[in-house]
Amino acid sequence: MLTLQLINQDPEAVIARLAVKHFDGREPIMRVVELDKERRAAQKQRDDNAAQLNKMAASIGALMKQGQRDEAEQIKAEVAALKSTNKEIDDRLTAAEQEITDILLSVPNVPYAGVPEGRTAEDNVVERTGGPMPDLPEDALPHWDLARKYNLIDFDLGVKITGAGFPVYIGKGARLQRALIQFFLDEAGKSGYTEVQPPYVVNEASGLGTGQLPDKEGQMYHCQVDNFYLIPTAEVPVTNLYRDVIIPAGELPKKNCAYSACFRREAGSYGKDVRGLNRLHQFDKVEIVRIERPEDSYAALEEMKDHVQGLLEKLELPWHILRLCGGDMSFTSAITFDFEVWSAAQKRWLEVSSVSNFETYQANRLKCRYRGEDKKTHLCHTLNGSALALPRIVAALLENNQTPQGIRIPKALQRYTGFDIID
């Protein structure tokens, strides 16, 4: 959530920036400013009273020791009166703090200066394009037909075992999954990311830390008996590694990568968007996460984009980068770049990666700080990106590389798959 510091510093600027996300922040922000004033005043009163009470309590102790009972009893009466008024003030203070938190939880992150105006995906800006565009015949098959033809993925079996959106990968299909995971992890390692294997199930505090809770409660599978959540992305457990910590400045940046299965309920999705591998309830992804000093975070973001771009180039897929407009960005993000690959048989772009800088928005909830040269604690910037999500990469690989002989495996992947064609 946004820091009070940022809001108090210049509420009008915050409101103006929130407008880029098409969020009307005037009412909540102004209310927070007002509540914060109340909060300070109340705290001053309460603390002064508490100091007074502490003194009185101490003097009672002293009087008792000297056997001056009557005097002590007299002060006790005063204490009782002051205590009850202080209770009222304390309740006001707690109420103000609670309301501030509630409001801040409902206010999205402010977009970074470079975020373009816009309301929907239509308004996103294509930043860069690359990769070879495939030239397929008219009768090219979509990946779900290819998956069936070569017996790579059985969607119906998944329906039997679990339900729609839980495919069963078979034979070379399964091997391709494993190869991609290994490839992505190796590449992340080469770029300096330390691999971690996190839990796939997290507690409520972790969900709150990265912002999936409370806003996106319905998007996660919830094990109610234990109050655990299946992770929608490795971002959740990996970023939460740094919850409630103060990192020595010299240890930054922290760079981690992790493979995980990802679980998403995707309530409300339907139609061609969910056909085949386009949108699943369980999928595989390698995620990269960075914890940075604020002044370094935008350079880090560029590095992450370069890393993802490098992956797509090695996979010989046609790609482009979108700079998301304010309206299409996620709640918690300050700036997001989406990578999409061209799925030649479906004739559409598929999002395969999302790289974001959250600035201090997540860190504020996580209490992820570092100790600066000034010996004080400061909030870190957190960033993450997919590198990469598998299903749509597989969809594009299958569709774009189909030949009459079979499906060609890009060179960089062959040493991982152990085969160069699926036939």
Added chain:
RNA sequence: GGAGAGGUGGGUGAGUGGCUGAAACCAGCAGUUUGCUAAACUGCCGUAGGGGUAACUCUACCGCAAGUUCGAAUCUUGUCCUCUCCGCCA
């Protein structure tokens, strides 16, 4: 699933109602001294929120929440978590 033990500052660990925001030790930081890596000595060394231009000062926090009390790390209740043993099992 059954039984028990325990949660104190970066770590170890003392502390059963006021003088304890918290001993001591270790680690860390700053300095003094000594002609080697090193040692010794001195000081500092939690987080957060207030007030103050500042020096400084107030408040809260000993898993979390509520309660008893003039006063709680210390007593009561609830709750979460961890560990050990038994059972079950990869």
